[in-house]
Amino acid sequence: MSKVEEKLAELGLTLPQVAAPVAAYVPAVRSGDLVFTSGQLPMVAGKLSTTGKVGAEVTPDEAKALAQICALNALAAVKSVIGDLDRIEQVVKVVGFVASAPDFTGQPGVINGASELLGAALGAAGVHARSAVGVAVLPLDAPVEVEIQVRVTPEA
Numbered sequence: 001m002s003k004v005e006e007k008l009a010e011l012g013l014t015l016p017q018v019a020a021p022v023a024a025y026v027p028a029v030r031s032g033d034l035v036f037t038s039g040q041l042p043m044v045a046g047k048l049s050t051t052g053k054v055g056a057e058v059t060p061d062e063a064k065a066l067a068q069i070c071a072l073n074a075l076a077a078v079k080s081v082i083g084d085l086d087r088i089e090q091v092v093k094v095v096g097f098v099a100s101a102p103d104f105t106g107q108p109g110v111i112n113g114a115s116e117l118l119g120a121a122l123g124a125a126g127v128h129a130r131s132a133v134g135v136a137v138l139p140l141d142a143p144v145e146v147e148i149q150v151r152v153t154p155e156a
Helices: 003-010 060-082 107-126
Strands: 028-031 034-037 088-099 129-135 144-152
Touching: 003 060, 003 107, 028 060, 034 060, 060 088, 060 107, 060 144, 088 107, 107 129, 107 144
Parallel strands: 088 129
Antiparallel strands: 028 034, 034 144, 088 144
């Protein structure tokens, strides 16, 4: 088990299986020393755990927890490409999308769920640049979607 997965276990979390794509794409792609994930929804055991708009059917606190699930799914996607999460040198960028009620403006707080998880699991390597974007709707009526880009150690 990697040190990153051990840290997740200390936090009471387990790395899930890679979420199956819901359309024509792959969960993650490596290009040189970078890995780019596709947008990850808050899928748990192959099912979307919650649907709706943040600030309407979904509370900001619920959405923050969903963003954490998205980040876990993103780490699983990265692992599927590199094999060992300890090879992550740096989370370079996080992009979070929040399906928002028209008057909801707390997108950064929601995406903190992903950012805080990455920081807790990866330490200094989890510090990243970020965008948090409010949108009208996401695939499958998901409240949150997160994608990450990471720099990894070169292959031997």
